[in-house]
Amino acid sequence: MGLLREIFSHGEHDDDPFCNTDYLITEQPKLDLSNFFLQLELDFDESKHPRDEKGKFSEKISAASERDASIEPGTKPVPENHVRLYHYTRGKRGETQPADMTNDEYDSLLADRLRTEGIDISKAIGQTYGEPNVVWASAEMPSQGHVYAEFSVARDDPRWGMGFAPEKGKDLREWEKRGNDVYFHGTIKPEEIIAVHEPWHHRYQYIMKPDNEKLREQILAGEHDRLLKDSGYGPAIAKFKKDNKHV
DSSP: OHHHHHHHTTTOOOOOGGGOHHHHHHHOTTSOOTTOSOBOOOOOOGGGSOBOTTSOBOOOOOHHHHHHHTSOTTOSOOOTTEEEEEEEEBOOTTTTSOTTSOHHHHHHHHHHHHHHHOBOGGGOOGGGGTSOOOEEEESSOOOTTSEEEEEEEETTOTTBOTTTSOOTTOOHHHHHHTTOEEEESSOBOGGGEEEEEOHHHHHHHHHTSTTOHHHHHHHHTTTTGGGTTSTTTHHHHHHHHHHTTOO
């Protein structure tokens, strides 16, 4: 149980202050993050999402999602004159998510929208609050319970909000460490996105840590197969077994 308990303890504390927009607005009045979240409603069409012979959704984790699972956040190099930023979105679970679709499946659909459409400024909701529509982002990495895009933007990109771009001559890696919140007057294009991270990716990356050889042996021996249907852990274990030809 020790290793199992340890893997369950990673990424379960959703204490990121960005998860509550009311808190941000009241506690940080100088920086209104009311439209930080893009509302990516899926306009869910069941005809495009097949069910199996038992009537259950048979969504598969996309190849793009599996590829991004191997990219640990904050590790892929960015161009020297770029800054690394993050943006996470929230889907309207309970409104556009069918009751019998798992959170993993729904998150995967949201993530694939980010991969194919980018961070689309037309999905921002600033005008709902009487604010202009912009794309918010942060140099601080979000907590592991979110679907979020990691991307980079040049220091002199014209989309930066006024006064938010790093000062000329400032060390960009030091600037990133400050965890600044910023915004852009334009869509972040799909090709500018480094990866879209999903909650299960962090479990996969934990499995792959060099010092977790014992855990990997247990998974290949089938000792954690009961988690294959578990929300959050199933995709991580399934990918590892598939990559090692144990399916």
